[in-house]
Amino acid sequence: MNLVIARPEGLYCPAGDFYIDPWRPVERAVITHGHSDHARWGHAHYLAAEPCLGILKARLGHINVQGLPYGQTLEHHGVKLSFHPAGHVLGSAQVRLEVNGEVWVASGDYKTQYDPTCLPFEPVRCDTFITESTFGLPIYRWQDPTELFDQVNAWWRANAAQGRPSVLYCYAFGKAQRILASIDASIGPLIMHGAIEPLNRMYREQGVVLPETRYAGDVEDRTLAKTGLILAPPSASGSTWLRRFPDYAEAFASGWMQVRGNRRRRGIERGFALSDHADWPGLNWAIEQTGAQNVYVTHGATDVLVRYLRDKGLNAQIFKTEYGDEDDTPPASDDAASPAEDAS
Amino acid sequence: MKQFAALYESLDGMTANNARLAAVVDYLRNAPPEDAAWAVYFLAGGKPRQLVPTRLLRELAQELSGLPDWLFDECYHAVGDLAETIALVLPPPTHSVDIPLAQAMTQLLALRLLNPPQQQAELREMWQAMDRWQRLVSIKLITGSLRIGVSRLTVTRALAQIGKLDPKEVAQRLVGYTAGQAAPDASHYLALIAPPDETGAARGGQPYPFFLAHAYAQPLDVMAEQLGPSDHWQVEWKWDGIRAQLVKRAGEAWVWSRGEELVTDRFPELTAAGMYLPDGTVIDGEIVVWLQDRVAPFSILQQRIGRKNLTARILQQAPVVLLAYDLLEWQGQDWRQRPQRERRAQLQEVVAACNSPALSLSPLLIAPDWPAYAELRTQSRALGVEGLMLKAQAAQYGVGRTKDVGTWWKWKVDPYSIDAVLIYAQAGHGRRANLYTDYTFAVWDKPMGAPDRMLVPFAKAYSGLTDEEIRQVDALVRKTTVEKFGPVRSITPSQVFELGFEGIAASTRHKSGVAVRFPRILRWRHDKPLQEANTLADLQELLTPAQPPSSIA
């Protein structure tokens, strides 16, 4: 029996008559995490893991939402539903569905690497696993986070020694806080873009320990930035907002930075391959841990992962979804020169 | 190797020239001289020959990573660079050993002497102790594809800073440093940064940096105003050959081409002529094939260069001469600061005294005024030359494209020519419908050495190649197709062509910002590396009036 099917509105559970991370407005939406491509506006009823409520309310305002602690079961139209940590961002969850002993798990987005700002990914045994595949290629194998943050620290320290502000682009929700919780805050002040600072507050309210940060708009002493680490969303790159940090050095923290060409296309000096998604070994490890014989692959390198899993003897298929709009959006491809261009 | 890989990593992302310079200086200062010797070699563009076949590297990478062909292909497709793909898919290192660059080079160069299983065993062991960037650099070294985003000028400046030297002196010492299959060692590096040498005795066969000409493309009626009276200028034909220096020192003769390549072996006639020159003589000129009292087409010279073995027959069919036009060193003294007219006068005596058929003077052209020179210039095509060269009588011999001590102008018949890269091809019509004969050409959008350089299409050209060349291009297009868009194929850029055109104008309709009139292919520049094709800035320079020459007597 198919506990989840693909519908134009999103992934749908017919037995329970609800959707998981739907991209069109529906009556009942089960939300895996607060990134905007998974948690959209306009549903009548929301259900999410308890620690996800903070971000949902911050992003979507007054919605009709119910929280469920990780691991607790809720029964709805004969479907047993529970949330399990996905290790992606604060409050992110895998959705476990059980009907008559058959178990399906929808992963949402997940990672298997250590992250001090959220609970680690918890493998859940199931018959069918719905996995993301954002970084579903063997070239994506993340460096140990300790080593990676050593590099970030070294970069920041070297800039600070020269009196250059260090601007690090990262996604405002999840990635920014993970960076804050992992870097060596003794190097200099931490200065936040307006898109990030409110989310830091929300994290702290939920008990996540972050070092002291300042909202850029409140920083009056401009010399502070000279040794500072400035976190800003990628959209701030090239904007006038950066004018307040003369002679800044810039870097981008994203899994896509694993490939040099991606960094070059962004025109950025330094890339740190830091992602909140599973890398290739992580995806394969997670799939194996579930013991699932059936795997549905959503957004990312779906074709590659499906073929690879089939070669390993699993029953793998693609679920076409509309995720992947906000978090870790792949870099835009080159503006290919038109061959038809007439240059006579 | 770790430090060099780190230098490569940081240069890979840096965009500011002063930051790059600082990074290079920092590396060289801290590296032992034998490592610095190799680093300079690579930074200056030196490439050892491919040491291990690419196929073998890929096989080994797949074996170690356990990836099937299709999955490796997917990875390669996503990365777009084979060395980087391999570096990324290899399993994590098991331990870390930091081998100094020079020692690593010894190991890598030794790979060529091994059989494939031995090569694989060596590589397996090396890779196990290397992180991602070291692997990337080592694979690029092995495949001879290491490109570092640093201009030669940056390397020159870095060395000048370290040795507290005049960059011009360093530029001269660097000539030939990357030539051939050199294996630079500590002494080579130390010689680069050694205190200035007064006598020139230690120079060996080193040539001087070539002084390069700029295009002159102004209307005749402004020439007198811009350049002054024509009799302040030394005017010669612009030969279509290979720019070269003939060096004679310590009983030996060397021939260097403009690419700073030692080509002594290719031109035994010139080496023989050089033996009749006194020691401490360096002549600058153009190598051409000379047949029946005139210059033969460049293609004949090209064919001769293409031959592996110079048989007596080839030497007879395509004999070369060096058309001498400048004297850079005489009696062991550097003559470059002396005025053009003085160098020329002495050159005439030197050539006459040498009395060798392979060494003759590039004749001076004498006309009363600029209009008369313009008239002479119209004979260029018929004589097989490209136009006129204008050299101020009082000017010194500069370095590269500098204009501070004088300017050489090339006043070509075809006022506009650009070295462009072939990027798209389309099948022709009629008789040539089955051949790719219509081409789109591009120039670089940023200067050499800039990271993230892209090719911008600017002209289409249909004519100018011989049938044989068209067949060659056709085969190349089929072999290197990247994508097909209807009848058009995009190809992996690899070939440079010299394009001529009659006019150029700014245009917002074109991606390049310029529109050229009647473009055609002047010749296939087999000798030009892709990176040396012209840039958008060069094209735009043709739009604006040339600067008046900076020094006129």
Ligand SMILES: [Zn+2]
């Ligand atoms: Zn997400």
Ligand SMILES: [Zn+2]
């Ligand atoms: Zn997602």
